[in-house]
Each structure stands twice: as structure tokens, then as C-alpha cells.
Amino acid sequence: MSNNEKTQDRSEKVAHRSASKEKVIGLSLVNRDVLEQLDGEQEKLVLHVEGHDISFSNLNKVFWPAHGKQNAVTKRDYTQYLVRIAPFVLPHLRNRPITLLRFPNGITGSKFYQKHWEHRLPQYVETIELFGQDANADQEYMVCNNLATLVWLAQIADLELHTWHSRVMPEENSAVKSTKFTGSVDNLRNSILNYPDFLAFDLDPYIYSGKEKSGAEPELNERAFQETCRVARLIKEVLDSINAASFVKTTGRTGLHLYVPIVRNLDFEAVRDLSEAIGRLILKEYPDLITLEWAVSKRTGKIFVDCNMNVRGKTLASIYSPRVAPEAPVSIPLEWSELGHVYPTDFTVLTVYDRIAKVGDIWRDIHQQETDLTEVFKQTQLAAPKKRRRRS
Numbered sequence: 001m002s003n004n005e006k007t008q009d010r011s012e013k014v015a016h017r018s019a020s021k022e023k024v025i026g027l028s029l030v031n032r033d034v035l036e037q038l039d040g041e042q043e044k045l046v047l048h049v050e051g052h053d054i055s056f057s058n059l060n061k062v063f064w065p066a067h068g069k070q071n072a073v074t075k076r077d078y079t080q081y082l083v084r085i086a087p088f089v090l091p092h093l094r095n096r097p098i099t100l101l102r103f104p105n106g107i108t109g110s111k112f113y114q115k116h117w118e119h120r121l122p123q124y125v126e127t128i129e130l131f132g133q134d135a136n137a138d139q140e141y142m143v144c145n146n147l148a149t150l151v152w153l154a155q156i157a158d159l160e161l162h163t164w165h166s167r168v169m170p171e172e173n174s175a176v177k178s179t180k181f182t183g184s185v186d187n188l189r190n191s192i193l194n195y196p197d198f199l200a201f202d203l204d205p206y207i208y209s210g211k212e213k214s215g216a217e218p219e220l221n222e223r224a225f226q227e228t229c230r231v232a233r234l235i236k237e238v239l240d241s242i243n244a245a246s247f248v249k250t251t252g253r254t255g256l257h258l259y260v261p262i263v264r265n266l267d268f269e270a271v272r273d274l275s276e277a278i279g280r281l282i283l284k285e286y287p288d289l290i291t292l293e294w295a296v297s298k299r300t301g302k303i304f305v306d307c308n309m310n311v312r313g314k315t316l317a318s319i320y321s322p323r324v325a326p327e328a329p330v331s332i333p334l335e336w337s338e339l340g341h342v343y344p345t346d347f348t349v350l351t352v353y354d355r356i357a358k359v360g361d362i363w364r365d366i367h368q369q370e371t372d373l374t375e376v377f378k379q380t381q382l383a384a385p386k387k388r389r390r391r392s
Contacts, residue, residue, distance in 0.1 A: 027087065030147065034083045038076055049148040052124045056155050063106040063159060064328040064349070073328045073349050079154040081322070084353045086147050088361050089161065089320045093150075096163040097128065097141040097193075099315050104157045107324045116140055124148040128168050130181035131188045138182045143168070159324055162315035165196040166268075175265035194267045194312055199244075199275050199373070201235055201258040202251070202306040202316060203228050206291070206299035220254045220344060229340040231290055231303045232256050234282050236336065237385035242376050245369040247362075250344045252323030252331040255303075257316060263372040272310035274377050279305040282385065319363055322349050333362040 027035075030050060037047055038059075047054045056079070064073035082089075100114040116139055121127065125142055126149070132139040144150055144161070153161070170177045170192040178191040188194060207224035218224060232248055235258055239246045247259045262271070279292050282305075291302040309316055317323060321331045328349040334342055347355050 027084065031083050031086055034147070034151065035080060038080050038083070047151060049151050050124070050146060052122070052148045054122070054148065054152055054155060061106065063103065063157065064326070065106070065108060067326040067328070070327065070348065070350065075154065075157070078159070078322070078349060079151060081349045081352070082150050082154050083147070085320050085356070086150055088356060088364075089318060090144070090147070090150065092319045092363070093144040093161065093163055095143060095145065095167040095169050096165075097130070097168075098144055098164075099162040100142075100153070100156070100158040101160040101162060101324070102157050103159050103324065106157075107159065107326075111324070117142060122148075122152060125152065128181065130193065131183060131185055133185050133188075159322055161318040161321035163318050164193070164313065164315060165198050165200060165310070166193045166264075166312070167197060168193060170195075171264065173263050173265070188312075189267075192264065195264040196266075196268055196271055196310065196312075197261060197264060197367070197370075199260040199262055199271050200309050200316060201232075201275060201279075202309045203231055203256045203258070204304040204306060205254055206296070206302055206304055208300070218254060222343075224254065225344065226340060227289065228255050228303050231282070231286075231305065232258055232339060234286065234385045235278060235305075238278050238281060242371075242373070244371040244373065244376075247333065247366055248336060248339060249319060249331055249333040249363075250329075250342070252317060252321065252329040252344060253325060254344065257331070259366070260373075261366050261370045263370050263374075265372065265374055266377060268310060268312040270377055271373075272307055274373060275307040275310050279307055285385065320352065335359075335362060 034047060034049055037045065041060070043057065043059055045056045045059060047056055059074065059076040061075045062072045063075055063078050066072040101111060102114060103109055103111050121142070124146060126145045127140045127142055129138050129140055144153065168179060170179070174192055175195060176190065176192055180187045181191050181193055205224035205228045206218055207221070207227060208218045209221035212219055236246050239260060244260050249257050251257055276292070279290070283290055283292060289302060290305050291299050292305055292307065293299055308314070317331045319331060319333055323329050323331065327345045329345050330347055330349060330352045332342065332347045332352065332355070
């Protein structure tokens with residue numbers, strides 16, 4: 001019997017059991033089979049996933065220590081989380097280069113970023129070659145295109161899921177079709193990887209709680225987050241004025257991410273310029289509320305609108321990505337009507353699946369709402385949001 005046949009047979013045997021134990025929202029028999037295998041206390045385990053064997057060790061190692069009333073999150077918990085949310089996160093990871101953020105001993109230990117794998121990769125981990133400008137050479141990047149790879153990321157303690165804003169595959173309406181990413185920076189610049197799927201806004205509040213240590217970044221606090229929500233609504237007003245659909249999610253830390261799905265006919269440079277134009281439009285009306293300043297000392301008391309996320313090779317935490325913070329929070333997609341009513345720490349690795357079971361997959365159709373911003377980019381005028389009097 002082949003590995004695939006064994007997996008199918010095992011899946012059929014556990015289907016009726018896992019259906020009663022799990023809130024099965026979009027989970028295939030394969031996902032439910034993997035959850036069944038993880039159900040136990042063993043430290044070591046060989047997981048059978050999509051016909052592949054993945055050796056796990058230290059499954060009871062704590063990745064996020066207990067915090068307040070929340071239990072500790074172990075490697076087993078984290079792996080189970082990724083298996084549960086796989087149907088909702090994989091469409092947003094697929095065909096995008098990823099950057100790993102690894103914490104082998106959990107969030108209280110040392111960390112390191114990793115773009116390239118120095119050893120032999122498992123056969124199920126897909127890769128692409130692209131030209132690295134810093135290295136002045138072609139380099140291998142990993143992509144997460146299947147459940148086996150997602151599960152493997154848990155084994156190697158990649159605790160956040162960071163992706164590019166562009167994909168290696170063009171669509172019918174893409175401005176370019178080239179998938180030649182190697183050989184030179186010009187080849188990469190002229191390829192589909194230089195044409196993003198999104199115009200993105202990374203909103204970071206620099207409103208301090210007063211409890212931070214000297215020189216520390218602002219910590220999460222209610223006033224700062226509500227002001228960030230206010231800026232997000234102002235940006236949405238501008239986007240609405242140009243008929244651009246927009247989507248919002250918590251960063252999982254202190255701020256918000258806004259994503260505008262776009263037809264891939266503007267390159268990263270153009271998209272970055274457009275995002276800055278929108279930012280400056282609002283800055284003109286609300287200079288005491290937002291800032292585009294790079295000097296941290298000039299951001300104090302304001303919301304930093306970071307437009308430089310719209311650069312080839314830059315990454316943001318993906319939808320449903322856990323974040324390295326004590327509460328084990330997750331970057332959660334929101335309905336615009338929820339903005340201001342959901343706090344970044346409301347949903348964690350241990351509770352997100354319950355939210356999905358309740359509200360569904362909010363970003364499921366995001367790529368079906370792409371806006372062609374070519375003409376908008378050519379224009380110099382955008383509809384500014386009307387300045388509103390703040391309620392006392």
C-alpha cells in the first residue's frame with residue numbers, strides 16, 4: 001500500500017471520531033487525520049501528512065509561556081493550530097516567497113530570521129530561484145504551498161508567517177507574464193514578482209502608555225489602538241472615493257494592516273508611490289494625527305503610516321499569522337464594522353479557530369475584488385476625507 005493509500009485509509013478510520021471532537025470548518029479528512037495523530041502526550045512523533053513522513057521532537061516544549069489566565073502554548077498546540085487554520089491561510093501563502101522567524105526555544109529564547117535553507121530541504125517544500133541583489137547571485141527561496149510544509153514550519157519553530165506581496169504566477173490580466181527571476185536584477189524587475197497583488201498600509205501607533213522602559217517601542221494600549229482605527233477609517237474613505245475595495249486586519253501586535261487587492265499592472269515602485277500619495281493626502285488634513293516620518297523621535301503621539309512595505313522583497317505577517325508576543329496573539333482579519341470593537345489580543349493561537357467557526361473566512365474572496373489603479377496612479381488629485389470634529 002502506498003503512502004497516499006495509507007493516509008486515505010487512516011483518514012477514513014478517524015473521520016467519524018474527529019467530526020465529533022472538532023468544529024470541522026473546511027477541514028479535509030487529511031487535516032483531521034493529522035490532528036488525530038497529534039492527540040496525545042508523546043514527545044516524539046512521525047507525522048504522516050499528505051503521503052510524507054515528518055519527524056517531530058519536543059512536542060511538549062513551551063513556545064509561548066502561560067500568560068495571565070491563558071495556558072502555555074506548546075509545540076503540539078502550535079502544530080494543531082496550523083493544521084486547523086490551513087484551509088484559510090494556505091491560499092494566502094501559496095506561490096509567495098516566505099521569510100522564516102525562528103525561535104527554537106520559544107519566544108523567551110533567541111531568534112533568527114531565515115530566507116534561505118542551508119541544508120537539504122524535505123521533498124515537499126517547494127522552492128523558487130530568484131536573483132538576490134545584495135548577494136549579486138541567484139538564491140533559493142522557500143514557498144509554503146501545501147499542508148506538509150506548513151506542518152514542517154512548526155517543527156522548525158517558525159513562529160510567524162511572513163510573505164511577499166507578490167506571487168510567482170501571473171494571471172490573465174497581469175501586465176507582465178515573465179517568470180524569469182534569475183540571472184540579473186533586471187530580469188527580476190521585469191518579472192511578475194515585481195508586480196504586487198496588494199497596495200498595503202502598515203499602521204503603527206507611536207502613542208505611548210507611559211509604562212514603557214526608556215527607549216522602548218510603544219506598548220499596546222487602548223488609546224493608541226483606537227487612534228489607529230481612526231486613521232484606518234480615513235484611509236478607507238480615500239480608497240472608497242476611487243472605488244478600491246479594502247480589507248483590514250490586526251497586526252497581532254499594536255497596529256493594523258490595510259490591504260487593497262489590485263490588478264497586477266503596477267510595479268512595486270508605482271504602488272509604493274501611490275500609497276505615499278494617499279498617506280500625504282491625509283497628512284495634509286490631519287498633521288496632528290499621522291506621520292510619515294522615518295525618525296522615530298518625530299513620530300511620538302502620532303500614527304506612523306509606513307508606505308515602505310510596498311517594496312519588492314519586503315514582508316508582512318500573513319493573515320492568521322501568530323505573533324511573538326506574550327499573549328500568543330494572531331493577525332486577525334476583520335469586517336470594517338468590527339473595527340474598534342476587536343482588540344489585538346482578543347484572539348490567540350488557542351482561540352482563533354472558534355472565531356473562524358463563528359464568522360467564517362472573511363478574506364476568502366479577496367482576489368475577486370481587485371481594483372485596476374492604473375488611471376488613479378496617473379492622476380494627481382484624490383478625494384480627500386472630510387475633516388470631522390472629534391467627539392469629546
